[in-house]
Amino acid sequence: TPYSPHEGTSNNGAAKFHIEAWYATQGMTSIPIILAKDLDVRLSEEVEHIVGNSDGWKIRTKSDQVYKSDGLIMTPPVPQSLALLEKAQGIQFDLLSRLRTIFYNPLISIMLKFQKDDGIVTNGGLNLADGPISWISNVRMEKPDSPEKYVTMLASQRFSYRHMQDSHETIRDHVLKEAASYLPSNPVDVVVHRWKHAWPAQPFDYPEITADPAPLAFAGDGFGGQYKLGYMIEAAGLSGISAAASIFELLSA
Secondary structure: OOOOEOOOOOOOOOEOOOOOOOOOOOOOOHHHHHHOOOOOOOOOOOEEEEEEEOOEEEEEEOOOOEEEEOOEEEOOOHHHHHHHHOOOOOOOHHHHHHHOOOOEEEEEEEEEEOOOOOOOOOOOEEEOOOOOEEEEEEHHHHOOOOOOOEEEEEEOHHHHHHHOOOOHHHHHHHHHHHHHHHOOOOOOEEEEEEEEEEEEOOOOOOOEEEOOOOOEEEOOHHHOHHHHHOOHHHHHHHHHHHHHHHHHHHHHO
């Protein structure tokens, strides 16, 4: 999605949102892979502790690695960021209180694999208004060059709340029964994913920025209010660009 700053000051790094969207033909993970190709990215490093002071930030991971930085941008779901911040010293109480107002709804997603795609949703996706399933999409339509024959289904908010703790088998059987009329045959494989922090129910419109105790920004889908228009991924991405711009301004002052 095109990005341009507001005229004048950065207004906390807010970005204008243009009502147009794009999708990646090789899957949406291809976008961050390309953007990060020249960056030093550390994977599978679980952060256990962060400390901030006037000299910047110190981050310690579960593998006992220590990283230092002048500024910090946090993009996990807010409850996960709060779990780290509430153990840190020097974090403003007002900041923590504001962040606690952001909460998320859970989501259950189901991926089905088929031997052939004859009869699978051909127009890309189906948006269902009622029932336990809210969305059905043909992954082949998102990745035209892919030989794989998958269908992705998203459960409704009500179903996700009620069945979040159910077994894989219970969710699978329930969803397959409800979706039978939309599917060409029985799938050869079913994978169920549970997303505890899937949909931000009360997001901020802009990234949250502070300079105390050191430059710190929060971004992601909890800070892109425009997602209500149906552009959650784009809104989350814009919040990250805005947060980075604001951190750069603080460090350059």
